[in-house]
Amino acid sequence: MAIISFRLNEKLFLRDPQSSELGQNIVCHSIALIDSIGFEQFTFKKLADKIDSTEASIYRYFENKHRLLVYLIDWYWTWIDYRIEFAIQNLRSPEERLQAALKVIIEEKKNDPGIAFVDEQALQRIVMAEFDKTYLTKQVDIDNKEGLFIPYKAVCKRLAEQIKMANPAYPHPHTLISTTMLSINHQLFYAQHLPSLTDLNKDSAKSHQALYEFCESFIFKAIKS
């Protein structure tokens, strides 16, 4: 099996973390650490201690912890986009393509041994809990100009294209897709922590399935003319 890696936006880092062992350690252990203590509590000092390195060394790779978070999340959406492309390649109708793409986005991730030094399950939890924080900032316009949100926007664009093909008259394809994506990123968190906001239950296998059914149903009903 081929070992894949993604080339991410160079503005994300000062030195490419994929180019050295220390860099890979930073990425790999930052996922574990952010997943376990949350982004607010996460510091380069704590990470440095975990990997037996120093704060200064980590700063040589990432300008600050916000950029590191964006790096991880861009990796995630790049990976999702790649998997969607793969999943829809033999499907012709926009409806089938939408369904296949939704499945990729919503399904519970398994660790793919073909992918180096990334714990995809932990990363999915990070996306659920921290993704919004990457753009809900005062520097959003600068970050956006630097292309930091391209991978996420690419996934959304791909889905919106299928909506447009399924029903060219539907007036809100982008709004519908970004709403769906928000829902996907939040509902499983609600199931765990704020259950009164969702009908999904805590059981993870079932809730992923129920979430898929919810999204599929409301997308197709929304665009039906």
Next chain:
Amino acid sequence: MAIISFRLNEKLFLRDPQSSELGQNIVCHSIALIDSIGFEQFTFKKLADKIDSTEASIYRYFENKHRLLVYLIDWYWTWIDYRIEFAIQNLRSPEERLQAALKVIIEEKKNDPGIAFVDEQALQRIVMAEFDKTYLTKQVDIDNKEGLFIPYKAVCKRLAEQIKMANPAYPHPHTLISTTMLSINHQLFYAQHLPSLTDLNKDSAKSHQALYEFCESFIFKAIKS
């Protein structure tokens, strides 16, 4: 016109900010300051300087800046819930009630002179940009147990009840409502900062209207049997 004020959860503060001039100053100027520099950059020190007071004095009212943010946002949702109750009082059908409630939530806020020391427009922007940060934390379960999210959950519950009445067979009333609320809180931000994620345009008057139409349409299509 009656001057209204809301009694909020006592866990939110150490001393009730509504009980003194300093407290009111803290609330009023924290809204302006968070709106202008964002929650990450916001500190009690900066707020103290603005109101010619001291850090120590502010800490007598709020345990930390997170609690202050939750206080502001709880105030907002309490106010919205109150206005929804008012707006739907003479409406009988769940459909009409849903529509009226949606309008209250989505419409561009105007400053209500009947409400003391709160800039509702700024607060709505804060809700858009910072609300998710109140619950996307590692302490979410503790905060939830202390009742910090009750006002938001109350709004969601009220809407979900109407969904259930409109179509008792619909299987995802809470998921549908919390998805709608997410969309409302994010789409206008997208229109300003990440326009490729939405079909709303930057013009605020039009975008509020278009957002209403989008939400109404997808809710009613979703629950149609």
Next chain:
DNA sequence: CTTTTTTTGATAGTATTGCTATCATAAACG
């Protein structure tokens, strides 16, 4: 297999943040 360059570690230092504690003064209250 040296020499040079690059990368890392070690250490130090600084400004800011997120608090807590103490004490004097001012305001409010009885």
Next chain:
DNA sequence: CGTTTATGATAGCAATACTATCAAAAAAAG
């Protein structure tokens, strides 16, 4: 008028978010 209570002033502390310097180690180049 005396006494709670609220505020301001100041100090201090540990942690955070960096930046700078220098030497050692590792990698690359000759």
